[in-house]
Amino acid sequence: MATDDRDVDEHLKLDEMLLAALPEGGKVVSVKPSGLSDYCNTYRIEVKLPDGSSQVFFEKEGTGEEGRGCVESAFVSESATYEFVPEHVPRPVTMGVYKSRPDKHFFLAHFVEMIEDDIPRSESYIAAVAALHSRSMGKSPTGKFGFPVNTRFGNLEQDNTWTASWEVYFTRQMSDYLEREDAAHNGEPHEELERLRPLFLEKVLPRYLRPLETNGRSVTPCLIHADLWPGNVKYMNDGETACMYDACAMWGHNEVDLGVFRNPRYPFGKPYLKEYWKRVPISEPEEDVDNRNTLYMLRSQIMLSILYPHDPKLREIFVSNMRLLVERVQEEEATECDRPVAQSHL
Incomplete structure (x- = not known):
């Protein structure tokens, strides 16, 4: 004991x-505050060892x-990601409960x-993300989508019940998020959202x-970080290696982690996506990848609208992207309906 x-x-x-x-x-x-967190306190703890050296802990x-x-989500998520990319994740030590305060974890x-201050350039950022996905691909402990515990995006709980189908798993999460988004706004009427929700x-x-899961295709679960906004990926002091932290991990479709690179809220864009596709193949059908990227971006936009309901812009942003996807599908359906049926000459 120290x-x-x-x-x-x-x-x-x-x-x-x-x-x-x-x-x-x-x-x-020393014990000093470390970083910003809306839902937990964070500290930097320096410890002097008997040999005169020092170690620092978070x-x-x-x-x-x-x-x-939130604490359980952090520990289990960081432990899982550290297992596959220890060079890119701070090494977890433990989680526990205070003796003096049994309600404090x-x-x-x-x-x-x-x-x-620096956002890692695309090569460094993507090296960490692609390594996590590639090394964990196909190693889900159950072979399914999910996670051993319900993790947290901020303080928003994510249902990680193990599920065999990616469509079923992701649809359940999105349905849950949309219900919570409505509750976060106290059921405040939004005519366009009400129209779009069932279509979505x-x-x-x-x-x-x-x-992704028909005509002989399948999605192989890999471990995803699920919250790769710039605040959670920084350069280590070498100015070359990216460090990822504060994951809300789950075993899912690797492309979920790419939604953040499309989000205009963050300074990423196409260079980050292009760098990723150099390292990891696009899932089939490849022609859907752009729309899937928008869909996965929408996931985090809805979650932000839940966490910050007093910012009306967040709601309007995800509604506009939901409208975009709905209209694309409706256009496809209209094209199918207009296509002439081949005449039989028998």
Whole structure:
């Protein structure tokens, strides 16, 4: 067990259970806030070891049932991603509960120094993402889509019940998110969204998901990060290697992670997508990839509208993209209806 003999108020010293997770014989040198988090507190903990060297750790702590869920999501997600890409993920240590506060939960990992202001260029960013997908492809512990626990996008719980079909799994999640998006806005009427929602669920999702699993095709689950916005991927201090963290992991279709690169909210765009396709093949049918990319972008846009309901722009953004996909499917259907039927000469 480490010790915390800092000259601070007793209530500011580290809890006994957290000290037990730190290196044996270490002495806590400093505890400082680390980064921004809307739902948990985060800290940088420096520990001096008996040999005179130092180690630095990252702690995330949350209170109550919501805090427990966020901490569990962080620990299990980071442990899973670290297994496949340890060079790109901070090494998890443990999760636990404070002895002094049984309602307070914590996640502990090794702290990685990163360059805060720079967004990794496409080659570095994609090297980490593609490595995670490629190394984990086909290694789902059940062979299905899902995850051992329900992970969190912010504090938004993600239903990760193991499911054999990607279409069924993703449709269930999207239906759930749209219900929660409505609840987050207190059922506030939105005529266009009400019109589009059933068309999206009943026409768009089958149109772009079902072909992945029909006519001899299938989706092989891989581990995805599921929250690759720029705040969760930074350069390590070498200015070359990308570090990924704060995942809300699940075993799913690898292309889900690419939705963020299309989102105009973030400074990515086509160079990141092109770099990814150099390393990982496009799923068949290839001709649907652009629309699937829009669909997977829509997932995170809906989730943001749930988390920040007081920003009306977020709702209008995802509604406009939903309209785009609905109209594309309707145009396809109209073309099919207008196509002349071949006459039989028998």
